Amino acid sequence: MSNTISIIFFIIGVVFDLFGCIGLIRLPDVYNRLQSATKSVTLGTCSILFGLFIKYGFSAIGMKALIAIPLLFFVSTVAAHALVRGSYIFGTKLWDKTVIDDYKDVQK
Amino acid sequence: MKYVTLFIIIFVLWLLITFNIEIPNLIVGAVAALITSLVFGRSFLKDSKKFFQPHRYFWIIVYLFIFVWECIKANFDVAYRVLSPSMPIKPGIVKTKTTLKTDIGKTFLANSITMTPGTITVDIIDDEFYIHWIYVSSKDPKVYTDKILGRFEKYLKRIFE
Amino acid sequence: MIINLLLYVLIGLSFFCFFRVVFGPSIADRMVAIDIFGILVVGICSLLAIKTGRLFLIDIAIAWIVLGFIGTLTLAKYLTGKKLDE
Numbered sequence A: 001m002s003n004t005i006s007i008i009f010f011i012i013g014v015v016f017d018l019f020g021c022i023g024l025i026r027l028p029d030v031y032n033r034l035q036s037a038t039k040s041v042t043l044g045t046c047s048i049l050f051g052l053f054i055k056y057g058f059s060a061i062g063m064k065a066l067i068a069i070p071l072l073f074f075v076s077t078v079a080a081h082a083l084v085r086g087s088y089i090f091g092t093k094l095w096d097k098t099v100i101d102d103y104k105d106v107q108k
Numbered sequence B: 001m002k003y004v005t006l007f008i009i010i011f012v013l014w015l016l017i018t019f020n021i022e023i024p025n026l027i028v029g030a031v032a033a034l035i036t037s038l039v040f041g042r043s044f045l046k047d048s049k050k051f052f053q054p055h056r057y058f059w060i061i062v063y064l065f066i067f068v069w070e071c072i073k074a075n076f077d078v079a080y081r082v083l084s085p086s087m088p089i090k091p092g093i094v095k096t097k098t099t100l101k102t103d104i105g106k107t108f109l110a111n112s113i114t115m116t117p118g119t120i121t122v123d124i125i126d127d128e129f130y131i132h133w134i135y136v137s138s139k140d141p142k143v144y145t146d147k148i149l150g151r152f153e154k155y156l157k158r159i160f161e
Numbered sequence C: 001m002i003i004n005l006l007l008y009v010l011i012g013l014s015f016f017c018f019f020r021v022v023f024g025p026s027i028a029d030r031m032v033a034i035d036i037f038g039i040l041v042v043g044i045c046s047l048l049a050i051k052t053g054r055l056f057l058i059d060i061a062i063a064w065i066v067l068g069f070i071g072t073l074t075l076a077k078y079l080t081g082k083k084l085d086e
Helices: A001-026 A032-054 A058-090 A103-107 B003-017 B024-044 B046-054 B054-083 B105-114 B141-160 C002-023 C028-053 C055-080
Strands: B094-096 B119-125 B127-131
Touching: A001 A032, A001 B054, A001 C002, A001 C028, A032 A058, A032 B003, A032 B054, A032 B105, A032 B119, A032 C028, A058 B003, A058 B105, A058 C055, A103 B046, A103 B119, A103 B127, A103 C055, B003 B046, B054 B105, B054 B141, B094 B141, B105 B119, B105 B141, B127 B141, C002 C028, C028 C055
Parallel strands: none
Antiparallel strands: B094 B127, B119 B127
16 A cells, blocks of 8 residues: 555656756746756655655654655755856846846846 | 754754664764754854744644645646746746844745745845746736745744744 | 656656756756756665665765755855855
8 A cells, every 4th residue: 555655656756857857958048947947856856755755654764765855855945046146146147038137236 | 052952953863864772873873963063053043942832833834734735836837837838937036025034034935935836036135035936927016025925924923933 | 667667767857957967058057957967866866775675775865965965055156256165
């Protein structure tokens, strides 16, 4: 039973990873690529780790998988934030169809 | 007080990761936690007595469910934008204002924003958040502030303030 | 059997990231691709742990999360044009 549920979680995770990587190829500029990639790939990998937790329950490996989930969340959000800010300061251009840019005034 | 709180957190984390309670393991964990808390205790939270107020934990659990739900919605939203042939995106960077005061509250708010539908925090200057949004649906500051921040702010205020 | 298939899919996805690393128009694109590749490796590690039955691979996954984080932060710091100790 727990085997089947964990395999369902693995499949969900891999499908979300697939969406994220398609976004990485298709979307037009760095900022939008980061949008798709951070959210989809992180949730996909978290889903794989949660499947691992369900398969092994409250044992050593299950607890490790469970601890890795919040760790991955914080790590990927902070990394995405640093990358966005860094690439803006570096001078990577926004997509030409961008609607509004309030951050321009701060950076001068 | 700060040092004791940090010590307890690190020691519990150590026990969860190694997952056995033999005596040598406990001793190694205690020594490692002691050294870590002595080194990093200075830059830990300012008022750590909030850790021992149980009603905050109740709101953390409520917030966790809301956050996971928003996160799943975010993923379907992004998947729809990526997969549809015409790519319905309209990106932009908007400025919003928050009412949270504490640093840790702002940190958690920024992290939550980064994980929800099509928004990434670019920078925080005092209480202004600069947010990259994949689909700018309105240019009225009130509307988008409520749309982006409003879902989390009331819970975070109960947890951290 | 199905875990084999999922592993092949994940390895194929890492070639998507590789494409972005090679042909990315700017430096930032390449860094995003490397960051995403690091997160994919965590998934590959945890699936390999189940397939081969060698459970220490989950430790490698946790270590990979932390090291990838530090690497990405360093690259982002390089983008902002400051020294590493500022």
